[in-house]
Amino acid sequence: MVDKPILKKADFESDQAVRWCPGCGDYAILAQTQKIFPEITTEKEKVVFISGIGCSSRFPYYMNTYGFHTIHGRAPTVASGLKISNPDLSVWLVTGDGDGFSIGGNHMIHLLRRNVDLNVMLFNNRIYGLTKGQYSPTSEQGKITYSTPMGSLDYPFNPTKLALGARGAFVAKTIDRDLKHLQSMIKRASEHRGTSFIEIYQNCNIFNDGAFSELTDKETKSERVLKVEHGEPMIFGKENNKGIHLDGIKPQVVTIGDKHSIDDILVHDETDAFIGDMLSNFTASDTFPEPLGVLYCVERPTYDDLMVEQMKEAEKNTKGPKSVNDLLNAGDTWEVK
Amino acid sequence: MAKNVSNKTIDNVTIRFAGDSGDGMQLSGGRFTQTSAVVGNDLSTLPDFPAEIRAPAGSLAGVSSFQIHFSSQEIHTPGEKPDVLVAMNPAALKVHLKDLVPGGTLIVNKNAFTKKNLTLAGYEDDPTEDGSLVDYYSTHFIEMGKLVTNACEGIDIPSKMVDRTKNLCALGVLFWMYDRPLEPTIDWLNQKFKSKPDIIEANVRALNAGYNYGDTAEIFTTRFIVEKAKLPKGKYRNMNGTLASCLGILTAAEKSNLGITFAGYPITPASNILHTLSNWKQFGIKTYQAEDEIAGIGAALGASYGGALGITASSGPGIALKTEFLGLAVMTELPLVVINVQRGGPSTGLPTKTEQSDLFQAVYGRNGEAPIPVIAPTTPGDCFFATYEACRLAVKYMTPVMVLSDGYLVNGSEPWLIPDPNKLEEFKVEFAQENKDEQFLPYKRDEETLARSWAIPGTKGLEHRIGGLEKQDVTGNVNYDSDNHQKMVQIRAQKIANIANELPETKVFGEKSGDVLILSWGSSHGACRAATESLLSENLKVGHVSINWISPLPKDLGEILNNYKKVLIPEVNTGQFRQIIRAEYLVDAIGLNEVQGKPLGASKIEEKVKDLING
Numbered sequence: 039m040v041d042k043p044i045l046k047k048a049d050f051e052s053d054q055a056v057r058w059c060p061g062c063g064d065y066a067i068l069a070q071t072q073k074i075f076p077e078i079t080t081e082k083e084k085v086v087f088i089s090g091i092g093c094s095s096r097f098p099y100y101m102n103t104y105g106f107h108t109i110h111g112r113a114p115t116v117a118s119g120l121k122i123s124n125p126d127l128s129v130w131l132v133t134g135d136g137d138g139f140s141i142g143g144n145h146m147i148h149l150l151r152r153n154v155d156l157n158v159m160l161f162n163n164r165i166y167g168l169t170k171g172q173y174s175p176t177s178e179q180g181k182i183t184y185s186t187p188m189g190s191l192d193y194p195f196n197p198t199k200l201a202l203g204a205r206g207a208f209v210a211k212t213i214d215r216d217l218k219h220l221q222s223m224i225k226r227a228s229e230h231r232g233t234s235f236i237e238i239y240q241n242c243n244i245f246n247d248g249a250f251s252e253l254t255d256k257e258t259k260s261e262r263v264l265k266v267e268h269g270e271p272m273i274f275g276k277e278n279n280k281g282i283h284l285d286g287i288k289p290q291v292v293t294i295g296d297k298h299s300i301d302d303i304l305v306h307d308e309t310d311a312f313i314g315d316m317l318s319n320f321t322a323s324d325t326f327p328e329p330l331g332v333l334y335c336v337e338r339p340t341y342d343d344l345m346v347e348q349m350k351e352a353e354k355n356t357k358g359p360k361s362v363n364d365l366l367n368a369g370d371t372w373e374v375k
Numbered sequence: 376m377a378k379n380v381s382n383k384t385i386d387n388v389t390i391r392f393a394g395d396s397g398d399g400m401q402l403s404g405g406r407f408t409q410t411s412a413v414v415g416n417d418l419s420t421l422p423d424f425p426a427e428i429r430a431p432a433g434s435l436a437g438v439s440s441f442q443i444h445f446s447s448q449e450i451h452t453p454g455e456k457p458d459v460l461v462a463m464n465p466a467a468l469k470v471h472l473k474d475l476v477p478g479g480t481l482i483v484n485k486n487a488f489t490k491k492n493l494t495l496a497g498y499e500d501d502p503t504e505d506g507s508l509v510d511y512y513s514t515h516f517i518e519m520g521k522l523v524t525n526a527c528e529g530i531d532i533p534s535k536m537v538d539r540t541k542n543l544c545a546l547g548v549l550f551w552m553y554d555r556p557l558e559p560t561i562d563w564l565n566q567k568f569k570s571k572p573d574i575i576e577a578n579v580r581a582l583n584a585g586y587n588y589g590d591t592a593e594i595f596t597t598r599f600i601v602e603k604a605k606l607p608k609g610k611y612r613n614m615n616g617t618l619a620s621c622l623g624i625l626t627a628a629e630k631s632n633l634g635i636t637f638a639g640y641p642i643t644p645a646s647n648i649l650h651t652l653s654n655w656k657q658f659g660i661k662t663y664q665a666e667d668e669i670a671g672i673g674a675a676l677g678a679s680y681g682g683a684l685g686i687t688a689s690s691g692p693g694i695a696l697k698t699e700f701l702g703l704a705v706m707t708e709l710p711l712v713v714i715n716v717q718r719g720g721p722s723t724g725l726p727t728k729t730e731q732s733d734l735f736q737a738v739y740g741r742n743g744e745a746p747i748p749v750i751a752p753t754t755p756g757d758c759f760f761a762t763y764e765a766c767r768l769a770v771k772y773m774t775p776v777m778v779l780s781d782g783y784l785v786n787g788s789e790p791w792l793i794p795d796p797n798k799l800e801e802f803k804v805e806f807a808q809e810n811k812d813e814q815f816l817p818y819k820r821d822e823e824t825l826a827r828s829w830a831i832p833g834t835k836g837l838e839h840r841i842g843g844l845e846k847q848d849v850t851g852n853v854n855y856d857s858d859n860h861q862k863m864v865q866i867r868a869q870k871i872a873n874i875a876n877e878l879p880e881t882k883v884f885g886e887k888s889g890d891v892l893i894l895s896w897g898s899s900h901g902a903c904r905a906a907t908e909s910l911l912s913e914n915l916k917v918g919h920v921s922i923n924w925i926s927p928l929p930k931d932l933g934e935i936l937n938n939y940k941k942v943l944i945p946e947v948n949t950g951q952f953r954q955i956i957r958a959e960y961l962v963d964a965i966g967l968n969e970v971q972g973k974p975l976g977a978s979k980i981e982e983k984v985k986d987l988i989n990g
Contacts, residue, residue: 052840054852083835088677091843099840099853104832106680107842108673109703115665115673116680120832122661123636124681127832145673148666345661352656360657362629366622366793370413370559371612374603 043076052102063214063240074221090137094161097132111142114149129156135176150204155340165246199318208234215254266331271303387446389454394463399542404441412613415603418445421453433495447602451901455976465496481512486520526584540581547585614791616755616784617647623762631802636678638663644782645716668696682831688714710769717781728972729782732948749926751779751897756791773826809836817851825870875927888938889916896922906980
């Protein structure tokens with residue numbers, strides 16, 4: 039962690055012109071990332087942004103750090119190889135709902151399972167933008183798009199639920215329009231050792247405008263958003279008088295004041311896998327508010343740390359050949375004179 | 376010796392061990408190989424096993440075999456028709472008898488010729504009883520099952536385990552016939568079954584039972600002596616292509632001081648490379664079993680981006696999946712080594728059989744203009760040098776390099792003159808460093824090689840972005856300009872072409888000009904060299920050129936081709952290299968093409984050359 043920032047936002051801005059559509063949510067995410075990074079590191083040469091293909095994946099070009107714009111869906115593979123070969127780096131992966139969960143779905147689940155120490159920022163706009171507007175694996179069923187004129191037939195993924203199911207050890211959710219929250223989630227991810235997964239709801243104003251307006255409009259957002267914080271009761275609502283209460287093992291939304299007091303409201307424990315699972319189930323439900331924040335966070339040995347340990351152990355314990363020459367000359371040999 | 380046995384010295388022998396997948400034929404063959412190597416013969420081997428791990432016992436599909444050709448002369452192939460066939464069951468006999476030379480030696484495990492096994496193999500009558508074999512071959516029916524049961528009496532292990540030692544019994548018989556020592560095998564058993572003394576005892580007894588059977592049974596009248604081969608001076612060991620490739624990687628790591636990250640996904644016949652390297656963590660080699668083929672090459676490329684040398688290995692179907700990443704490596708100009716252990720295709724094809732049919736895939740199989748260097752090892756031991764060179768040039772030229780190996784090379788073995796790593800080409804690496812006076816330009820190139828610099832994350836002042844979009848010359852910024860694209864396509868091609876400047880002079884074996892040039896690439900080397908030797912001994916005007924580098928081709932090759940009336944290109948595909956040679960040099964090369972899941976035989980090449988000379 040950085041005690042005294044020495045870098046500024048401008049230090050993280052590259053000289054390349056940003057080429058997203060005017061009004062795209064990606065601008066806000068880029069700006070908040072550049073703003074918070076001075077608090078995350080003093081050594082920007084150790085920061086690498088890796089992306090796949092899609093609108094969000096242009097992100098590395100705009101960060102004045104190291105960056106690698108790879109191929110569609112495969113950023114987790116490059117990022118994993120990079121982190122393994124060079125564990126000293128701070129590796130960030132930028133992906134979208136198509137890149138990360140459609141073409142790259144396999145890599146994403148394995149990345150989370152392995153717990154390589156890197157940070158995933160998944161921009162979820164529930165649409166394909168760069169290919170001009172087809173439905174994505176997070177689009178709601180029935181979505182009318184160019185490729186689904188009568189409505190899409192497939193059921194969408196729930197990204198945080200999928201991440202938890204894949205054994206993600208840090209799973210968080212935030213939204214492009216809530217700038218402070220977005221910054222704080224990026225910072226939290228940077229502090230976590232292991233794969234940190236942040237789903238960022240992001241508005242595509244061209245092909246899927248308003249997908250998250252319920253969560254951002256003044257009128258509705260306080261009723262529809264539940265900000266979860268470790269150790270704090272799960273309260274929301276215009277008057278801050280609604281909360282999540284556990285009735286046995288079933289969560290329910292209750293109003294504080296008549297039958298229930300603040301003491302009846304569930305306190306968020308981000309280390310509790312059952313609470314994390316429960317919160318991930320709130321997504322796209324009519325009954326429950328949309329949870330934003332760190333849904334789940336535990337420390338687990340990372341793949342890269344375990345690998346370093348194994349390498350050290352192998353070096354210490356091996357009785358066999360110690361050099362290439364030993365190995366070349368190992369086994370049965372004979373002289374021809 | 377208990378009976379009257381004569382010794383006969385012979386130049387070379389080909390033995391084939393054949394049995395059910397569970398009969399341990401690969402082990403018998405492997406031990407015979409190791410012992411023959413230690414005795415000082417030249418040798419070449421060809422394991423052949425089914426793709427199914429355990430096909431139904433006794434079935435034709437489940438037959439596994441191992442062929443070894445050993446000699447007191449220098450040899451180049453695992454032999455064609457065996458002089459000796461060991462058949463452990465009726466199915467093995469059925470599958471392999473047709474290859475045994477007329478009058479050859481046939482050793483049969485009589486106890487396996489049960490009614491059930493005969494039916495499974497499709498025999499109506501028992502060939503060991505109806506006299507159909509003894510007229511044509513020097514036949515020995517040995518009750519191996521009974522021999523090992525008697526030998527292992529008193530050892531407290533299940534009878535099933537006893538029965539499994541009959542491969543050692545067969546090996547013992549062969550060791551007697553060819554006058555080989557038992558000690559290397561006994562030492563090996565002691566090492567392998569360290570904690571299982573009963574198993575060691577049973578196997579040693581079975582081995583001795585076979586040996587003593589040869590010694591005392593009245594059926595063998597001759598022992599064969601194959602003297603040491605006259606090989607170049609030096610220290611030797613037996614070497615297979617998998618180990619040789621891995622040693623090449625390790626040598627590259629040691630000489631360059633680069634970290635190695637090997638990332639791969641299991642696939643036959645390449646998996647053993649992953650297994651071998653996984654045991655070398657003490658040398659700093661990192662291995663990563665990825666979730667799929669794409670992730671394997673992706674992680675390897677990520678490692679290279681981070682300043683290690685990323686390596687992956689696969690076989691045809693897996694290489695197909697890796698293709699898009701090869702294109703990214705070409706565009707981002709990062710070092711990467713991809714070992715393709717070719718197997719029979721298309722699709723899943725023949726997973727355990729060898730083929731040379733991925734040549735086009737290696738040279739051309741990418742979208743866009745995406746040339747990469749391709750090097751093909753010629754023998755199991757040559758996998759060491761080819762892999763080392765692939766690593767060295769990948770870094771020097773900042774490019775992915777493909778090593779085009781195959782199933783025959785990785786599983787085959789030969790006596791190998793142990794090289795001195797100090798005598799290999801130097802392998803120096805310099806990473807880019809910040810120069811405060813100049814702006815860092817990621818696509819600025821070395822004038823001689825045209826390679827860009829290797830600027831790795833973590834280096835202060837060199838922060839930059841790369842990716843799969845077209846690069847602007849010098850700056851490396853994203854650029855869609857038409858002239859720039861044309862220029863970059865040409866630069867990338869020229870960079871690979873420049874590698875030809877450092878290829879060694881092409882060696883011509885045999886006549887430097889004449890009637891026919893036999894031109895081979897990769898593992899067809901052995902059969903072509905053996906054929907050439909034989910043709911030269913008949914005073915025919917024939918030469919042989921064996922190609923390592925397929926892309927780029929050696930600069931002096933065109934001239935050599937012109938020195939012969941005809942050019943013959945034998946390869947285990949339908950003529951892929953021939954098409955390249957024809958296109959490149961406008962030479963009317965003639966093909967000799969077989970795709971039968973096994974390496975070419977020398978005799979067909981000889982015949983073809985004679986036809987060409989006479990016709």
